[in-house]
Amino acid sequence: MSNRKFLTAAAAIAALLGCASAAQAARAYVGTYTQEPTARSNNHGEGIYLVDIDDATGAPSNPRLVAKMLSPSWIALSPDHKFLYANSEILDYGPDKTGSVTAYVVDQASGGLKPLNTVSSASAGPAYIAVHSSGKFVLVANYHGGSFAVIRVKSDGSLGEATDVVKPEGPLTSPTASDSQPGQFAGSDHRGSHGHMIGMDPSGQYVVGDDAGRDQIFVWKLDTGTGKLSQVSVTKVLPGAAPRHFVFSHDGKRMYQLQEQDSRLQAYNFKDGVLTALGASIFTPPDGYQGSNTTSELLIDNAGKHLYAANRTQDSIATIAIGADGGVTRTANTHTGANNPRSLALDPSGKFLYSLNQGGDNIVTFRIGAAGVPQYAGKVLALGSPAVMVFLPN
Amino acid sequence: MKFLTTVAATALILSSANAAFAARAYIGTYTPDPADPRSSNNGGAGIYLVNVDDATGAPSNPKLVAKSLSPTWITLSADHKFLYAVNEVASYGNKSGSITAYAVDGASGALKQLNMVDSGGPIPCYVSVHPSGKFLLVANYTGGSYSVTRIKPDGSLGETTDVVKPGGPMSVYQATDRPVGMAGSKEPHGSRGHMILPDPSGQYVVGADAGRDQIFVWKLDTNTGKLQEVSVTKSVPGAGPRHFAFSPDGKTLYQQQEQDSRLTVYGFAGGKLTQKGASISTLPNGYQGSNTTSELLIDKAGKNLYGANRNHDSIATMAVGAGGGVKLVANTHTEGTIPRSLTIDPTGKFLYSLNQNASNVATFRLGADGIPKFTGKFLALGTPAVMVFLP
Numbered sequence: 001m002s003n004r005k006f007l008t009a010a011a012a013i014a015a016l017l018g019c020a021s022a023a024q025a026a027r028a029y030v031g032t033y034t035q036e037p038t039a040r041s042n043n044h045g046e047g048i049y050l051v052d053i054d055d056a057t058g059a060p061s062n063p064r065l066v067a068k069m070l071s072p073s074w075i076a077l078s079p080d081h082k083f084l085y086a087n088s089e090i091l092d093y094g095p096d097k098t099g100s101v102t103a104y105v106v107d108q109a110s111g112g113l114k115p116l117n118t119v120s121s122a123s124a125g126p127a128y129i130a131v132h133s134s135g136k137f138v139l140v141a142n143y144h145g146g147s148f149a150v151i152r153v154k155s156d157g158s159l160g161e162a163t164d165v166v167k168p169e170g171p172l173t174s175p176t177a178s179d180s181q182p183g184q185f186a187g188s189d190h191r192g193s194h195g196h197m198i199g200m201d202p203s204g205q206y207v208v209g210d211d212a213g214r215d216q217i218f219v220w221k222l223d224t225g226t227g228k229l230s231q232v233s234v235t236k237v238l239p240g241a242a243p244r245h246f247v248f249s250h251d252g253k254r255m256y257q258l259q260e261q262d263s264r265l266q267a268y269n270f271k272d273g274v275l276t277a278l279g280a281s282i283f284t285p286p287d288g289y290q291g292s293n294t295t296s297e298l299l300i301d302n303a304g305k306h307l308y309a310a311n312r313t314q315d316s317i318a319t320i321a322i323g324a325d326g327g328v329t330r331t332a333n334t335h336t337g338a339n340n341p342r343s344l345a346l347d348p349s350g351k352f353l354y355s356l357n358q359g360g361d362n363i364v365t366f367r368i369g370a371a372g373v374p375q376y377a378g379k380v381l382a383l384g385s386p387a388v389m390v391f392l393p394n
Numbered sequence: 395m396k397f398l399t400t401v402a403a404t405a406l407i408l409s410s411a412n413a414a415f416a417a418r419a420y421i422g423t424y425t426p427d428p429a430d431p432r433s434s435n436n437g438g439a440g441i442y443l444v445n446v447d448d449a450t451g452a453p454s455n456p457k458l459v460a461k462s463l464s465p466t467w468i469t470l471s472a473d474h475k476f477l478y479a480v481n482e483v484a485s486y487g488n489k490s491g492s493i494t495a496y497a498v499d500g501a502s503g504a505l506k507q508l509n510m511v512d513s514g515g516p517i518p519c520y521v522s523v524h525p526s527g528k529f530l531l532v533a534n535y536t537g538g539s540y541s542v543t544r545i546k547p548d549g550s551l552g553e554t555t556d557v558v559k560p561g562g563p564m565s566v567y568q569a570t571d572r573p574v575g576m577a578g579s580k581e582p583h584g585s586r587g588h589m590i591l592p593d594p595s596g597q598y599v600v601g602a603d604a605g606r607d608q609i610f611v612w613k614l615d616t617n618t619g620k621l622q623e624v625s626v627t628k629s630v631p632g633a634g635p636r637h638f639a640f641s642p643d644g645k646t647l648y649q650q651q652e653q654d655s656r657l658t659v660y661g662f663a664g665g666k667l668t669q670k671g672a673s674i675s676t677l678p679n680g681y682q683g684s685n686t687t688s689e690l691l692i693d694k695a696g697k698n699l700y701g702a703n704r705n706h707d708s709i710a711t712m713a714v715g716a717g718g719g720v721k722l723v724a725n726t727h728t729e730g731t732i733p734r735s736l737t738i739d740p741t742g743k744f745l746y747s748l749n750q751n752a753s754n755v756a757t758f759r760l761g762a763d764g765i766p767k768f769t770g771k772f773l774a775l776g777t778p779a780v781m782v783f784l785p
């Protein structure tokens with residue numbers, strides 16, 4: 001090969017690499033609330049969208065509908081990200097009037113989703129879905145039906161039978177929390193149990209579930225043979241507080257629980273599957289806030305130093321610093337840039353934070369600035385009724 | 395000695411009188427209407443009186459002074475002896491709305507209901523008093539009409555002297571210049587009376603029709619109470635002209651458009667509007683998604699306009715240039731969702747955001763740059779809609 005030919009070949013390879021590199025720019029899936037034929041709804045999404053993410057600005061762009069489906073309000077990838085699972089937050093699937101869960105194959109190159117199958121979520125209105133670290137089960141929290149379900153994942157990624165459904169019972173708690181701010185009109189339904197989140201602790205030994213209706217947090221162990229949950233502990237939260245979303249510290253020794261109804265965050269020590277309150281709960285809106293608010297999402301940064309909580313109605317992202325002892329202090333509130341943030345997402349690099357503004361029909365990008373506080377990046381992407389955003393690892 | 399005691403006693407009385415005359419304001423709220431199940435989540439109960447702290451601007455101590463159905467717009471008579479409120483309902487009489495007259499107790503701020511009459515159409519959302527003091531002007535949103543109601547010498551409301559109900563073809567439901575991703579109404583619709591107000595000269599009455607996208611200018615015959623049309627100005631189809639403000643000299647009208655979140659400047663002469671320059675967005679550069687504007691205010695000096703963005707939930711500060719042109723200079727978070735209206739206190743130092751869905755009133759200080767700065771003061775109040783200072 002002459003020198004010249006070699007250079008041309010090298011250039012061609014470089015061009016190809018550049019091309020491949022561009023094709024593998026960061027991408028994310030966004031689930032949305034959609035119009036439901038049988039329900040009165042005013043939602044503006046159509047299913048699951050794929051967006052491209054600009055590495056430099058963090059801005060998402062070019063949303064394309066990759067799965068038309070009813071209200072995929074939560075989505076999760078399998079550990080090898082070959083499969084994506086989404087719940088349909090609906091009340092009328094099948095004869096038992098439940099919600100549903102759909103399995104997709106992820107086309108790594110295009111990001112396209114190919115549906116495998118759809119099964120019942122076991123109860124109505126599923127709001128959260130996670131894939132167990134074994135990869136063998138999908139865990140679902142059903143809000144309306146008030147249950148937690150375990151669904152077997154088959155070797156081809158499709159969904160099999162529900163191996164367990166936990167449906168809490170017992171006395172009701174309280175429709176309001178005693179420590180709510182003055183003028184709280186926004187209610188969290190307390191007429192029964194409401195599964196709002198189900199996830200694993202970092203060790204993978206435990207499964208944790210939030211019941212926002214009966215104000216309790218369950219810890220289970222999952223038998224990865226039978227797919228049955230066995231209860232390890234139940235922690236009662238302040239009546240009416242509505243535990244909604246939680247995160248663990250990276251070492252798994254602490255758990256932070258966001259309460260929807262009283263807009264407060266409670267830190268817990270987590271040991272052997274048992275939660276023990278760590279200090280007093282803190283308020284997530286600004287000091288002196290009066291009026292209505294409900295919290296939604298809670299995230300922890302890669303360093304484990306900051307928590308980000310979403311306030312709906314006051315419409316801010318609370319930055320909460322984690323002290324050396326695991327205690328928490330709210331340090332800032334940043335306007336979400338539009339109303340009703342249903343969830344937040346951090347990009348894998350930890351440089352950018354996204355607010356999925358369900359009422360604003362948009363995704364607003366923030367750059368994580370000094371002291372971990374999100375700074376509005378001037379980038380807004382229109383997308384109807386967005387609910388959740390999950391990055392597709394390259 | 396006796397003299398000194400008398401002086402001290404007089405001082406006490408004066409200071410007490412002073413305290414009694416600290417700034418006060420009325421706040422109208424959305425309330426549940428038993429006839430409308432969709433209203434069951436409203437947290438207000440009627441019209442509240444609040445005290446306003448001179449130093450911090452903070453409103454406090456809300457007292458319900460008139461239990462009433464959704465008094466979402468209120469206004470005082472020129473001598474502030476009477477207060478008029480719409481009842482934003484469709485359940486009065488034959489599926490209409492209503493307006494209620496109250497006598498104001500100047501000392502206590504209490505309201506005594508005089509009477510209630512038909513507003514001339516369902517869902518009245520704006521009320522103003524004609525400068526003659528003889529007529530009440532009402533815009534009916536769903537009814538798509540403007541009504542004139544006689545005010546009797548005792549302040550109570552008499553007969554409806556005119557109802558203007560625009561006809562003609564329906565307008566489009568989305569404006570071409572709306573923000574990308576704006577999810578608006580999907581249905582074409584008829585007229586929606588959203589505001590009616592006399593101009594500063596008192597010669598004209600102006601009405602914004604957010605449904606058929608037009609602005610009416612009338613003259614009011616102060617004997618018959620009839621409106622005579624002077625001009626009709628078409629907005630961008632689908633723009634939804636909602637609230638407007640006049641420059642203090644009455645020569646310029648600023649029209650805020652609900653559905654495309656834009657503000658248009660018009661020259662106002664001889665009862666005719668002439669557009670000046672291009673409209674501007676009330677939203678930050680690059681905003682995408684849903685938003686509707688609500689209130690528009692102008693400061694006393696006529697230098698700054700304040701527009702409320704609902705969903706983006708911000709107060710847009712727009713500077714008025716020497717030529718009357720406008721420029722967006724800042725967006726300030728309202729600190730609560732769905733600002734239904736804004737109010738500036740009589741001193742011009744404070745601005746209030748009435749956050750309907752957050753059920754609070756947030757207080758802002760207006761600095762030298764005219765940009766509202768949040769004071770950290772919130773007042774919880776169920777679904778607030780409008781705030782009017784009692785002089």
